[in-house]
Amino acid sequence: MTDTVSYLVKTSTAQTTTALKSNLTKAKAYAAELEIDESALLDLRLYPNMGTLTRQIQLASDTVARGAARLAQLDMPSFPDTETTFDALIERLDKVNAYVQAIDDAAIDANARVELEIPLGPMTVNWEGRQYLSTFILPNMHFHASIAYALLRQAGLGLGKRDFLMG
Numbered sequence: 001m002t003d004t005v006s007y008l009v010k011t012s013t014a015q016t017t018t019a020l021k022s023n024l025t026k027a028k029a030y031a032a033e034l035e036i037d038e039s040a041l042l043d044l045r046l047y048p049n050m051g052t053l054t055r056q057i058q059l060a061s062d063t064v065a066r067g068a069a070r071l072a073q074l075d076m077p078s079f080p081d082t083e084t085t086f087d088a089l090i091e092r093l094d095k096v097n098a099y100v101q102a103i104d105d106a107a108i109d110a111n112a113r114v115e116l117e118i119p120l121g122p123m124t125v126n127w128e129g130r131q132y133l134s135t136f137i138l139p140n141m142h143f144h145a146s147i148a149y150a151l152l153r154q155a156g157l158g159l160g161k162r163d164f165l166m167g
Contacts, residue, residue: 005112074107
């Protein structure tokens with residue numbers, strides 16, 4: 001039996017958002033323990049031209065929510081980038097996961113082998129739904145989740161591989 005596109009996007013989203021939420025919860029406690037403002041961690045970045053921890057969470061969640069919507073040929077969901085606290089980012093992850101889980105499996109799977117036009121900045125690429133999932137949606141979600149994890153590790157938060165994978 002072959003896994004479906006809907007199964008892959010939904011299970012990956014659930015696992016990654018759960019792990020990110022757990023890591024953000026630990027980071028919130030870490031900031032409180034150090035008696036520092038949450039923004040000291042939320043504004044971390046690996047390099048000046050890279051996004052902050054907050055932006056990494058926003059990008060990970062946008063990528064998977066918009067990707068799942070495109071796979072199901074739905075209108076793009078709107079998740080405004082207004083979060084300034086760990087709690088707000090955790091709430092965003094909950095909303096994104098709920099959105100993805102609520103999409104009809106059949107609507108996603110119907111486009112597994114359909115060529116979709118995907119806007120990428122100034123260009124458009126044509127990918128089958130399954131290729132879009134495997135070469136863009138999931139790698140991007142995991143990239144931004146990895147950067148978020150690395151930023152928290154760099155700040156001294158005691159996270160391990162299991163925290164990245166499962167929270």
